[in-house]
Amino acid sequence: MNEQVHPASASAQALLTVRDLRTWFTLRKWGFLHAGTVHAVDGVSFDLARGEAVAIVGESGCGKSTLVRTLLGLDRPTEGEIVIEGESLGTMDAAALRRLRATVGYVQQDPYGALPPFMSISKILAEPLRIHGVSDRRERDRRIRAALEEVGLTPPDEFLEKFPHMLSGGQQQRVVIARALILEPALIVADEPVSMLDASVSVGILRLLRRIQHERALTLVFITHDLSTVRHFANRVFVMYAGRFVETGAVDDLLDTPQHPYTQALLAAIADPDPDNAGRERPVPGGEPPSLVRPPPGCRFHPRCPQVMAGLCDREEPPAFEPRRGQTSWCWLHR
Numbered sequence: 162m163n164e165q166v167h168p169a170s171a172s173a174q175a176l177l178t179v180r181d182l183r184t185w186f187t188l189r190k191w192g193f194l195h196a197g198t199v200h201a202v203d204g205v206s207f208d209l210a211r212g213e214a215v216a217i218v219g220e221s222g223c224g225k226s227t228l229v230r231t232l233l234g235l236d237r238p239t240e241g242e243i244v245i246e247g248e249s250l251g252t253m254d255a256a257a258l259r260r261l262r263a264t265v266g267y268v269q270q271d272p273y274g275a276l277p278p279f280m281s282i283s284k285i286l287a288e289p290l291r292i293h294g295v296s297d298r299r300e301r302d303r304r305i306r307a308a309l310e311e312v313g314l315t316p317p318d319e320f321l322e323k324f325p326h327m328l329s330g331g332q333q334q335r336v337v338i339a340r341a342l343i344l345e346p347a348l349i350v351a352d353e354p355v356s357m358l359d360a361s362v363s364v365g366i367l368r369l370l371r372r373i374q375h376e377r378a379l380t381l382v383f384i385t386h387d388l389s390t391v392r393h394f395a396n397r398v399f400v401m402y403a404g405r406f407v408e409t410g411a412v413d414d415l416l417d418t419p420q421h422p423y424t425q426a427l428l429a430a431i432a433d434p435d436p437d438n439a440g441r442e443r444p445v446p447g448g449e450p451p452s453l454v455r456p457p458p459g460c461r462f463h464p465r466c467p468q469v470m471a472g473l474c475d476r477e478e479p480p481a482f483e484p485r486r487g488q489t490s491w492c493w494l495h496r
């Protein structure tokens with residue numbers, strides 16, 4: 162059974178609990194004929210404690226964005242349960258979903274696309290405050306200035322009346338982060354926050370996220386293609402492949418003693434662990450990720466796995482193996 166539960170990390174302190182989550186998309190030909198189902202997230206479970214930083218890694222198309230979009234209430238889960246701060250996402254009404262948006266800050270990949278082009282920075286940052294009932298203008302102004310200072314856009318007066326296109330990519334991403342923080346969320350979700358920025362700029366953005374996370378004791382979930390930076394910015398890592406987790410664990414355990422052949426292949430593909438090279442594309446293991454319309458039976462990595470065992474890996478779902486507390490690998494090799 163690929164249950165993907167993490168008993169070691171379950172705690173009464175959990176900010177977020179996800180159980181057997183599936184988010185599927187129906188493909189339609191000519192708008193109505195059923196042409197297949199994309200199993201973008203296909204049976205994922207985990208708990209997040211308050212204050213931890215988790216990196217989700219894996220190749221393009223493995224379901225990372227769909228997973229976090231489902232947590233944000235932007236994609237609808239097909240099955241499973243998401244509980245945030247004790248409240249189930251599935252039973253939330255419109256008001257509860259609004260509260261959820263205040264609990265979770267979202268930092269997208271493309272900062273320019275994320276910012277409305279015809280609004281000034283002060284208007285962009287005022288909007289969530291207004292929507293969430295901060296009606297006093299002076300209070301809004303105070304919080305907008307504080308947010309700009311927190312993300313290093315100082316002095317705030319230099320930025321308030323500017324429009325997004327007048328800022329650099331790094332500055333735009335700082336505005337996106339300020340907007341994500343302005344309602345003082347408990348959780349920040351960042352979807353490849355630096356992949357469109359230059360390497361030197363992206364290290365600054367990652368450091369900023371890490372500092373804010375520490376100072377505010379926030380929970381941070383960030384998606385990255387780049388395993389070489391996660392040691393500096395995460396406590397835990399979830400390795401995703403074809404809609405599922407294949408390995409999860411504390412960052413040092415997972416990077417120093419990876420158990421799953423896919424994690425090992427990802428690590429072997431890192432040419433240069435220098436954090437100054439953050440955000441650079443890396444080669445990925447040989448072969449192609451599988452179709453999520455018809456995922457391979459058994460272990461989803463088996464068609465590319467150098468250690469595949471015929472008759473087992475290609476038939477049966479791999480069991481969970483825990484080499485140490487907090488690290489889990491779903492693989493037949495350790496049976």
Ligand SMILES: Nc1ncnc2c1ncn2[C@@H]1O[C@H](COP(=O)(O)OP(=O)(O)OP(=O)(O)O)[C@@H](O)[C@H]1O
Nearest residue numbers: 186187199201220221222223224225226227228453
């Ligand atoms: N709204 C949608 N409708 C149909 N298919 C979708 C939709 N959103 C995502 N998908 C598909 O789901 C799969 C997972 O996509 P997702 O964007 O979650 O991957 P990802 O891991 O974030 O990839 P990347 O690293 O390229 O951002 C892909 O096959 C994608 O084409």
Ligand SMILES: [Mg+2]
Nearest residue numbers: 225226227352
């Ligand atoms: Mg994505």
